[in-house]
Amino acid sequence: MxxxxxxxxxxxxxxxxxxxxxxxxxLAVSLQQSHRIAADFNADSQKASLDLLxxxxxxxxxxxxxxxxxxxxxxxxxxxxxxxxxxVDSDQRVVASTHVIDVGHKMSDVIQASHPGWQVSTVNTAxxxxxxxxxxxxxxxxxxxYKHTRNLAIGIAISGMTIIALVGLATGFALTRRLGRVTxxxxxxxxxxxxxxxxxxxxxxVALLSRSVDSMAEAVALQQHKLQEQxxxxxxxxxxxxxxxxxxxxxxxxxxxxxxxxHMLGYQHESDLVGKPIHELIHHTYPDGTPYPKxxxxxxxxxxxxxxxxxxxxxxxxxxxxxxPVEYWSxxxxxDGNLIGAVVTFVDISERKQSELELxxxxxxxxxxxxxxxxxxxxxxxxxxxxxxxxxSVGYTRAELLQxxxxxxxxxxxxMAMTHEIETLLKTxxxxxxxxxxxxxxxxxxxxxxxxxQSLSTxxxxxxxxxxxxxxxxxxxxxxxxxxxxNRLAYYDMLTGLPNRLLFNDRLHRAALDAKxxxxxxxxxxxxxxxxxxxxxxxxxVAGDQLLREMASRLKSSVREGDxxxxxxxxxxxxxxxxxxxxxxxxxxxxxILTRLSIPMEIDGREVFSSASIGITLYPSDTEEVxxxxxxxxxxxYYAKEQGRNNYQFYSQEMTTTAQERLRVESxxxxxxxREELFLHYQPQVEIASGRIRGVEALLRWHDSHGRHILPxxxxxxxxxxxxxxxxxEWVLHQACQQLKRWHNAGYSDMTMSVNVASxxxxxxxxxxxxxxxxxxxxxxxxxxxLEITESVLMENSELILRILNELKHxxxxxxxxxxxxxxxxxxxxxxxxxxxxxxxxxxIRDLSSDSDxxxxxxxxxxxxxxxxxxxxxxxxxxxxxxxxxxxxxxxGFQGFLFATPMPENELSDLLHRHAPAIKxxx
Numbered sequence: 001m002x003x004x005x006x007x008x009x010x011x012x013x014x015x016x017x018x019x020x021x022x023x024x025x026x027l028a029v030s031l032q033q034s035h036r037i038a039a040d041f042n043a044d045s046q047k048a049s050l051d052l053l054x055x056x057x058x059x060x061x062x063x064x065x066x067x068x069x070x071x072x073x074x075x076x077x078x079x080x081x082x083x084x085x086x087x088v089d090s091d092q093r094v095v096a097s098t099h100v101i102d103v104g105h106k107m108s109d110v111i112q113a114s115h116p117g118w119q120v121s122t123v124n125t126a127x128x129x130x131x132x133x134x135x136x137x138x139x140x141x142x143x144x145x146y147k148h149t150r151n152l153a154i155g156i157a158i159s160g161m162t163i164i165a166l167v168g169l170a171t172g173f174a175l176t177r178r179l180g181r182v183t184x185x186x187x188x189x190x191x192x193x194x195x196x197x198x199x200x201x202x203x204x205x206v207a208l209l210s211r212s213v214d215s216m217a218e219a220v221a222l223q224q225h226k227l228q229e230q231x232x233x234x235x236x237x238x239x240x241x242x243x244x245x246x247x248x249x250x251x252x253x254x255x256x257x258x259x260x261x262x263h264m265l266g267y268q269h270e271s272d273l274v275g276k277p278i279h280e281l282i283h284h285t286y287p288d289g290t291p292y293p294k295x296x297x298x299x300x301x302x303x304x305x306x307x308x309x310x311x312x313x314x315x316x317x318x319x320x321x322x323x324x325p326v327e328y329w330s331x332x333x334x335x336d337g338n339l340i341g342a343v344v345t346f347v348d349i350s351e352r353k354q355s356e357l358e359l360x361x362x363x364x365x366x367x368x369x370x371x372x373x374x375x376x377x378x379x380x381x382x383x384x385x386x387x388x389x390x391x392x393s394v395g396y397t398r399a400e401l402l403q404x405x406x407x408x409x410x411x412x413x414x415x416m417a418m419t420h421e422i423e424t425l426l427k428t429x430x431x432x433x434x435x436x437x438x439x440x441x442x443x444x445x446x447x448x449x450x451x452x453x454q455s456l457s458t459x460x461x462x463x464x465x466x467x468x469x470x471x472x473x474x475x476x477x478x479x480x481x482x483x484x485x486x487n488r489l490a491y492y493d494m495l496t497g498l499p500n501r502l503l504f505n506d507r508l509h510r511a512a513l514d515a516k517x518x519x520x521x522x523x524x525x526x527x528x529x530x531x532x533x534x535x536x537x538x539x540x541x542v543a544g545d546q547l548l549r550e551m552a553s554r555l556k557s558s559v560r561e562g563d564x565x566x567x568x569x570x571x572x573x574x575x576x577x578x579x580x581x582x583x584x585x586x587x588x589x590x591x592x593i594l595t596r597l598s599i600p601m602e603i604d605g606r607e608v609f610s611s612a613s614i615g616i617t618l619y620p621s622d623t624e625e626v627x628x629x630x631x632x633x634x635x636x637x638y639y640a641k642e643q644g645r646n647n648y649q650f651y652s653q654e655m656t657t658t659a660q661e662r663l664r665v666e667s668x669x670x671x672x673x674x675r676e677e678l679f680l681h682y683q684p685q686v687e688i689a690s691g692r693i694r695g696v697e698a699l700l701r702w703h704d705s706h707g708r709h710i711l712p713x714x715x716x717x718x719x720x721x722x723x724x725x726x727x728x729x730e731w732v733l734h735q736a737c738q739q740l741k742r743w744h745n746a747g748y749s750d751m752t753m754s755v756n757v758a759s760x761x762x763x764x765x766x767x768x769x770x771x772x773x774x775x776x777x778x779x780x781x782x783x784x785x786x787l788e789i790t791e792s793v794l795m796e797n798s799e800l801i802l803r804i805l806n807e808l809k810h811x812x813x814x815x816x817x818x819x820x821x822x823x824x825x826x827x828x829x830x831x832x833x834x835x836x837x838x839x840x841x842x843x844x845i846r847d848l849s850s851d852s853d854x855x856x857x858x859x860x861x862x863x864x865x866x867x868x869x870x871x872x873x874x875x876x877x878x879x880x881x882x883x884x885x886x887x888x889x890x891x892x893g894f895q896g897f898l899f900a901t902p903m904p905e906n907e908l909s910d911l912l913h914r915h916a917p918a919i920k921x922x923x
Contacts (some may be wrong), residue, residue, distance in 0.1 A: 070096040074229035084136040086110055090129065107132065183209050188218050193922045244349070246278065247333070249341035254278040264348055266319035269570030282316045287325070300331045312349065325353045363387075363455040372449075372473040374406070378426065379404040379467065395442035406471065411438040411446050422453070422469065429457045439473065448480050454585040468693040483670055486867075489860030493567040495545055495853050496552035504566035504574050511564070512576040512619050521580035522619040524589060526554075527635040530611045530645040535603075541850060543603050547610065552604075554596045559589070565919055569843060570851065573749075574633075583650075585620065590614050590648040598646065600688045606720060611646035613637055622651050668704050669715050669724055673731060678702055680735055681902035684911065685754065685873060685895045689888050693915055695786070697895060699902045700728070725758040732756075732776055737785070738904055741778045754786040756818060759793040765800060768807040782812030786837070791817050794833055802833065809834035816873070820861060830868050838865045842876025845896070849881045861888045 021217055073085045073096050087096040088107040097103055101111045111118055111134060120134045181200055188196030197217060201547065238245060244261035246254055254273045265282055268272060273281060279294045286292050292314075294300055302309030312327035328346035366373055366387035372394075375384040381404045388787040391401040395408055409416045414437045425433045433453045438446045456468040463859055491503040499507065515522045536544035548571065555565045555573060564576040576591075582585055594614065600607045612648060615637025617629050632651040638651040672678050682696040719725040733755055740753040775782055775895030786807065793801060794817070809815060816837035817830075841863055844854045858874070865872045874886050877896035886894060900911060 043582045086134040088132040243345045287315045303329045372472040376469040494856035499566040501568045523577040525575040526615045527573040529571040613640040614648035617651040682908045683902040697754040697797040729761045756788045768804045786814040788818040790907040837871040842872045845876045
């Protein structure tokens with residue numbers, strides 16, 4: 001009941017009760033004190049009355065007997081304070097009493113029968129005790145006075161309590177009014193109104209309480225504002241994070257989700273997940289489709305155990321029934337030390353799984369590669385990764401290899417070069433490089449490799465920021481062996497082991513350059529074995545080969561170390577002697593050679609005598625043109641044969657009887673274009689596999705004003721030397737293109753035209769534009785024109801020539817090397833220049849059926865061309881035997897007398913017409 005009252009009534013009631021208790025206590029004490037005073041007063045009165053009676057009794061006894069006492073008692077009893085008087089004699093019998101009926105009775109009977117309150121005293125006389133006087137005083141007056149006093153006190157108490165109650169109630173109202181404002185403010189705060197304030201003024205305790213409440217409200221408001229900001233920030237984080245997040249309690253019930261989680265799982269509202277068993281909704285099945293029991297759920301177990309869980313081999317299921325691979329983390333949540341659940345974050349790793357699958361496939365592909373692939377950290381110069389071939393090729397395990405770097409695999413003598421190549425790659429604009437080096441295996445062995453380096457930059461286009469290198473290392477042991485074999489086939493004579501014509505030309509050029517720098521002579525000796533054909537025809541090719549090998553052996557023993565001996569073909573040899581100081585030294589050397597060669601030799605049990613004719617020319621006294629040295633030496637050799645063989649002859653002006661003729665030819669050649677003495681013949685080029693005419697080669701011919709036929713070998717070299725080849729070449733190109741256009745118009749639209757181009761023409765920077773304008777003006781496809789260049793053009797190796805060739809190639813013009821094998825045939829040139837076709841020189845085809853060296857050279861050229869993906873055409877094919885051999889080696893095409901000689905345009909048109917079905921079948 002008390003608890004239901006408001007505070008102000010409680011305060012008033014308490015004050016009232018407290019004051020009532022205090023007033024009652026005071027009243028009780030006052031009444032008790034009044035009663036005690038009245039009792040004392042009554043006792044005193046009784047004693048005084050008793051003494052008076054005693055005195056009166058004494059007086060009365062002096063005057064009369066007991067009868068007088070009765071009178072006295074009757075008179076005394078009139079006093080209001082005396083209720084009863086009894087006089088007892090010595091025998092304890094009543095002799096006088098205020099009640100007559102008491103006389104004669106025992107005192108004990110009278111006193112026991114009446115009310116208590118007796119006062120007894122002994123009445124003495126002179127003669128001694130007379131008796132006993134007993135007086136019973138009446139308390140009626142005292143009781144009346146006590147009741148009056150009590151009623152007055154009660155009235156006063158009621159009035160006081162009423163006044164006190166009113167004062168207490170007023171005090172309570174006054175006090176609780178201010179406390180009420182504090183209470184109201186507190187109640188509003190409790191209800192969530194953080195703006196409520198009591199605002200009680202003053203300096204008393206209520207005011208202090210009010211200010212405390214208001215301060216607390218301010219603190220609560222500030223704290224709630226901070227909490228709201230934190231909540232909004234946390235909610236923003238949860239809503240903005242790319243990871244899906246949900247909460248789960250210890251019973252597996254979802255407690256919250258963020259928007260990303262809803263989006264990933266395909267749900268619309270939080271209520272779709274919150275409050276529901278999360279495992280049954282999103283985690284009920286393994287990736288393979290088998291059920292995933294809740295009791296085995298990794299998240300569930302981690303929640304119950306209060307442990308962190310990480311998993312990336314499971315899937316979550318969307319609302320539409322589809323699944324996706326996830327990686328999730330489960331972290332336990334505690335509150336006041338008690339486990340209440342867990343928070344789970346997960347991400348969709350579909351792309352990562354796909355990338356991992358692709359990476360596994362890529363890794364498998366890399367590991368299946370026979371080439372070693374390395375990833376190199378440039379800063380540390382250490383391997384970051386490698387494929388299987390990468391570590392197996394050098395004999396290490398993968399772990400061992402990743403402790404090494406590229407310089408650890410490089411052979412000692414190649415490390416400096418390897419470092420230089422890597423530094424150059426990182427400093428230059430190029431982002432890749434190809435180098436050849438040597439790798440060092442764990443067992444100590446070495447093997448050659450070709451390494452393709454590719455830089456990977458952290459910033460596109462910035463080579464200074466390159467951090468990684470990808471290195472693809474290919475074991476080129478077999479390639480090197482093949483290259484050495486090809487080099488041997490290409491540069492060495494198979495029969496004698498001597499350098500062939502290609503290497504001879506290189507050695508001769510090098511010797512000439514060195515002699516020019518040092519001021520020495522170079523002697524070139526061309527040697528032809530006398531009557532070799534007789535031995536070859538009479539004793540057979542085996543005996544002829546044996547003779548050539550013996551001659552080569554004797555030549556080797558006749559020269560100094562460092563000099564070059566070469567077999568140019570057939571029975572023709574060449575000797576290059578460098579560092580010649582005196583001409584007589586050359587003559588002595590030539591004589592020694594003749595002496596050694598003239599010694600008889602035994603072949604197949606028969607003694608064979610042989611000799612040689614030698615032609616000698618000197619550089620630079622005879623000529624400073626290396627190519628001319630060969631011509632001069634050849635002239636001298638033929639002059640030696642004319643002199644009876646078995647001798648040597650130095651080149652001299654007297655032995656060149658054609659010098660004046662050369663001048664005359666040059667003079668007439670300058671006017672040949674004006675006089676329209678030049679014309680073209682065309683020789684078909686036939687595809688070996690199909691027998692079809694695929695194209696023609698334009699060949700320059702000259703009939704001078706006197707009707708004489710001048711051979712191309714006589715005037716074309718002269719035209720090149722004098723520079724006349726440039727205008728003549730332009731005329732040839734224009735005429736050939738016009739004729740090609742006429743054949744295209746005639747229906748042979750697949751026909752191609754091959755035109756020879758001299759090196760002097762390539763020195764004109766406008767040459768490429770000249771060719772392209774000719775094609776454009778006649779509307780001829782660029783791929784129908786093929787330009788044939790000699791190896792001497794490539795030997796110049798100038799940037800201008802490379803630019804022109806690349807420009808023509810880019811436009812679609814085909815490029816071929818003419819007379820391949822007679823010059824400096826370098827594999828590096830074939831790789832560098834954009835060549836489409838190789839034409840084997842007729843000198844190798846001429847003796848193809850009888851010369852094993854020529855066979856070996858032709859095979860080497862075809863094999864090399866196939867390796868470089870070049871087409872091969874053989875020139876000068878005249879026999880079916882030659883064609884059969886070429887067909888067997890896979891040669892693509894040929895031209896020569898076997899099919900047709902060079903002919904005028906009208907004759908070739910007739911030939912095309914006769915072969916029209918075969919030709920047009922390919923059109």
